[in-house]
Amino acid sequence: MPARLRVLAGDCRVTERGDRTRTHRGRVVVLIKPDNTTLVHDADGYQPVAWLTRPESVVVEGDGAGFTVTARDGSRRLRVVAEAATASRALPVTEAGIPVGTCPDDGGPLVRSRGDVVCLDCERRWGLPAGASVTDATCEACGSPKIRVERGEAFHLCSDPSCDPLEEAVSDRFDRVWDCPDCGTDLAVRYAPGRVYLACTAPDCETTLSVPSGVAVDECACGLPVFETATGRRCLDGTCPVGGGT
Ligand SMILES: [Zn+2]
Ligand SMILES: [Zn+2]
Ligand SMILES: [Zn+2]
Ligand SMILES: [Zn+2]
Secondary structure (H helix, E strand, O other), rough: OOEEEEEEEEEEEEEEEEEOOEEEEEEEEEEEOOOOOOOEEEOOOOOOOEEEOOOEEEEEOOOOEEEEEEEEEEEEEEEEEEEEEEEEEEEOOOOOEEEEOOOOOOOOOOEOOOOEEEEOOOOOOOOOOOOOOOEEOOOOOOOOOOEEOEEEEEEEEOOOOOOHHHHHHHHHHHOOOOOOOOOOEEEEEEEEEOOOEEEEOOOOOEEEEEOOOOOEEEOOOOOOOEEEEEEEEEEEOOOOOOOOOO
């Protein structure tokens, strides 16, 4: 059940009360978003005549002919009164994101929004690893779009983490490949929500290193790999005094 955007229109008296009180009169459109954000638009430009962003409350009253909208946020108030309404609708709305494919469950559009993949129909949502890009390829197992994500090398995985977990791919490739910079014991691939990291396997060593988003391109003088990341070259050990060179 998608959220609803309320759209009301009419010849309205718009009163804002806050630091100062202002009144407008005109044929305007009032939009009330699912998060209560209330916008009053007139004929001109993109900017609302009056608005309150995510107010604490919005009350809409109507008598069939006209309507009154009262939005309150602390001491601020926005009130819109129409004697005669020309429109009063509630329309389904979703967040908007970059199209990335088709939902394998219901064929609905999938978009990428705020680091997640969301189906606009069933609203199923899953998170993407940091730095991942969605590709044109489709997962053969489940039909979801695939992603490219760099953790030491480029992995091409299903975007649905329950189908093709990043931590398994990184573990298959890099578990116990590198040695702890503090004691020389094997580094194991471990996983915490939203993060793949390396942990020393020696019982008395607590060294952990996060695996940066990037590809290993060289070997540091300390023996660990040098990563090419979006912000430049660095040693896998972020505190390595030798560092990633140039
Ligand atoms: Zn769906
Ligand atoms: Zn899949
Ligand atoms: Zn260690
Ligand atoms: Zn190093």
